[in-house]
Amino acid sequence: MAKRPTTSWREDIAEEAEELAAGTLDPESACMAALFPEALLVATDTVLDSFDAELPGLDGAEDAQVFAAVERVVLALNAVDSSHGGDGYATMEREQLCDYIDEALTEHGVDVPALTSRHGLGRYQLTDRWRDW
Template identity: 70%
Template sequence: MAERPTTNWRTCIAEEAEELAAGTLAPECACMAGLFPEELLTSTDAVFDTFESEFPGLGEADEAQIFGVVERVVLALNAVNEAHGESAYETDEREQLCEFIDQSLTEHGVDIVALTARHGLGRYQITDKWRKW
């Protein structure tokens, strides 16, 4: 099952906190909690809760419905990013978000490669039309 990026980010925050507590990481080198404040994590998870609620029947959905699901999740992530000063998701995070969307769709019966090819897109361009992060 595709793992939400927020799960990874929370793990990194916890690991960094352990290193700080153990004294193996200098406080001035700690950055994870600042990069991923709880409000960002909670907002991103709320977007993915909605996204995941659309999975049942997705493998039998028509292309317009699938693109609609992608559009909605991307626009919702755009809103989270905007609410965080347009800097919620950096390059690595963007890649994780796109990978989660791709894996989730694939796991629920969507042939991303064939779908995007029929629309003149590369596999990893499925979010590009709406993505501002």
């Protein structure tokens, strides 16, 4: 099962908090809670919940339906990023979100390489048309 980026981000926050509590991390070096405020995590999970709810209906779907689902999730993530000053998702987070979308589609029967190839795209260009982050 594809691991949500927000799960990893929460784990990183918890690990850093444990290190701070144990005194093994200098407080000036702590950054995870600032990078991933709860509002960003909740908003991102809400978007991914909606995307996940669509996935079962995409096995065997027409390309247009799959692209429409990708467009919806990407535009919603654009809105989340924008609501956080355009700084919600840095490079690593962008890659994790794109990987999640790809893996989740694949797990639900979508052949992402074939889909993108049919439309003259590389596999990792699936979200590029709509992505601002």
